[in-house]
Amino acid sequence: MNLNQIMTLLPLIILASFAMGILLIGAFAKNAKGTSTIGYIALASMVFVFLSLFLFVGKGKMAFGSMMRMDVYSIFFNLVFVVIGVLTILASISYVKITGIHSGEYYALILFSMIGMMLMASSTNLVMLFISLEMMSIPIYIMAGFLRNDDRSIEASMKYFLLGAFASGFFLYGLTLIYISTGATSYQAIANFIAGTQRWNLSKLIWVGIAFITIGFGFKVAAFPFHAWTPDVYEGAPTSVTAYMATGVKAAAFAALVRIFFSVFSPFQHDWTSIMWLIAVLTMTVGNFTALVQKNVKRMLAYSSIAHAGYLLVAFVAGNAMGRSSILFYLLAYAFMNIGAFTILMVMAKKNDYHEDLDSFAGLGFKYPLTALAMSVFMFSMAGIPPTAGFIGKFYIFSAAVKSHDYWLAVIGVLNSAVSVYYYLRVVVYMYFKEPEEEIPTYRFSAPTVFSIVLAVWGVLQLGILPGDILNIARHSIMALM
C-alpha cells in the first residue's frame, strides 16, 4: 500500500476519524449544549471532506486495487453527499434539541453512514459493494429509531431493519450468483469475462443474479414492488433522518446501480431495460396516485419520494448518455428540494406534537411569509415548475426518454408529473388561501436552520436558472464511468 492509495481514501479517513472523535467527545457532552457543539464539529468534518475532494480534481482515475476508484463520477457523488450532509446537519442542530435527542452518537452515525454512501458510489468490486451497502444502511436503521418515546419511530426502525436485512439477503445472493457464473468479483474482471465469452456459453445464472441485484437496489431506492416499507418508515423516523435517507440512500443506491449496470452489465442492457421500463412506470404511478390522498405532509413526501425514484428510473431506462447524466443532475436537485421541504417540517415540529398534517399549513403564508415562500419554492420544484431545479431535472429526464425513442415512457412520465402538481400545490393553497382553524403556534428559527433553508432555496434556484455548469460536470462524470 503506497501513499497514493492512502490518498484515495482521504475523504473516508477524514469521515471515520471525525466520527470516532465525536463518539469520544459525546461521552462527556451529554446535555443539549454539548450536543449542538458536536453538531458543529460534524459540520466541520463536511468542510474538510469538501476540501479534500479538490485534491482529486484533474487527477484522473485513482484506484485502491480493484476495490474502489476515485474518478470524476465518484467525486460528483461525494459532492452530492457533502451537500446532503451539510443540509441535514444544519437542520438537525435545532431539531435534535426540540425532540430531545441529546446524544452525540446521532452525528457520529450520520458520518458513519456517509462513509458507506461514498464507498457505494466509488466501489468497483462486488465484495466492496456489499460491505458499503451495509455500512450505509445499518447506521440508518438505528437512526430511524432515535425518537424512543414515539412508537412510530420504533416501528419505523424495526420495519426498516427487518425488510432491509431481507433485501440485503437478496442482494448478496445476487452478487454470489454473479461470482459463481463469472469467477470474479472485480467489475473489470467480470466485464472482461462477459466480453470474452459467447453469449450462449454464459451461465444463465448471470441473469438471475442481475434480477436479484435489481431487487436489492429496488428496495433501497423504494421502487414499486419493493416500496411498501417507505411510507411507514419515512413517517415514523425523526424528520432529519427521513430527509437524510430519502436523499442520501437514494443517491448512493443510484450511484452504485448506474456504475454496475452500465459498466459491467451493459451487454445485457436490452434484457433489463424491458423489466426496468415496467418498474419505472409502476413506481411513478403508484407513488403519485397514493400521494394524492395523503393528509399528512410527511407521509405525502414519502410517497412523492417513491414517485421521484420512478422519474430517476425513467432516465435509467432511457440509458443514453443524456439519461445517465440527468440521473446525476436530478439527484443533486432532489437533495436540495427534498431536504428543504423536510427542514420546514422540522421547524414546525414541537415536542410530542409534530404539526405534520396538512391543516397545520393553513394560513402559514400570513404569519410566516418567508417560510411559506421557501416551502412554495420546494413544492414548485418537486412538481417540476420553472424556474426551479426540479423543472430542469425533469426536462432532461423526459427528453432523454424521447431521445431514445421511448415516447410512451416520456408521455406516462409527463402525465404523472401533471398528477403530482395537484398534491404539491395543495400545500401551497393551504398556506395562502385557507384560514387556520386554530391559532398557529410560535415557531422558533435558529440560525443554522435558517441557513439550511436559505442554502436549499439557493440550490433549487441556482440549478433551475443556471444549470449549465452542473450539467456539464454531470456529463463529464458519466464519461469517466465508461
Place this chain on the structure above:
Amino acid sequence: MAVLIAKWVVFVLVSLLAIASSVLMIYVKNTLHSALFMVMAFIASAILYLLLGCQFLAMLQIIVYAGAVMMLIIFVIMMISLKDEEKLARKITKTKVAGVVISILFMMLFILIMGFNSVKGKMGALTSIGDAKTIGSLLFTRFLLPFEVASVLLLAAMVGAVMLSKKKSFGGEDQ
C-alpha cells in the same frame, strides 16, 4: 475413484441435511427448536466447507456461528417472552401458502435455468483459500479495504446497539 464417490455421497447427504434443517427452522413452532435446527444447518455447512478443503473456514463456521451467534440467539429467546408472538404466528396461514407457492415457482425457475447449461464450477480457485495463512494474507492484501471498512461497520453497529438498548431515555426533561 472410491474417494470421489464417498465425497459425493457425503456431499449429497450433508446438503440434504442443511436444506431440511433450514426448512424446519422456519416451520417449527417452538422458537428454541428452531434455534437448534439453525445450529444443525450451520454444522452441515461447516462440513461442506471441509469437503472443499477449507479447514479454517469450517472451524470458524462452528466457533463463530454454531458457537457464539447461537448462544446469543438462545439467550435472547430465553430472556424475552414470546408467548403472544407464537399465538400470532399460528394465525398467519395465508403467508405460509404464499411462501410455499413462491418457493415452488422459484425452484421451477431455477431448474429451468440450470437446465439450459451447467454452471462452470470454480472449485480450483476456491480450494486455495481454505487455510488460515492464505485467508490472513488475503485479508491484508487484496481485501484490505473491505476488511477495514468491516471493522468500522462493526463499530457503528455496536454503537447503535448500545444506543437503542440504553435504559434511560436521553433528554433530561422528558418523563
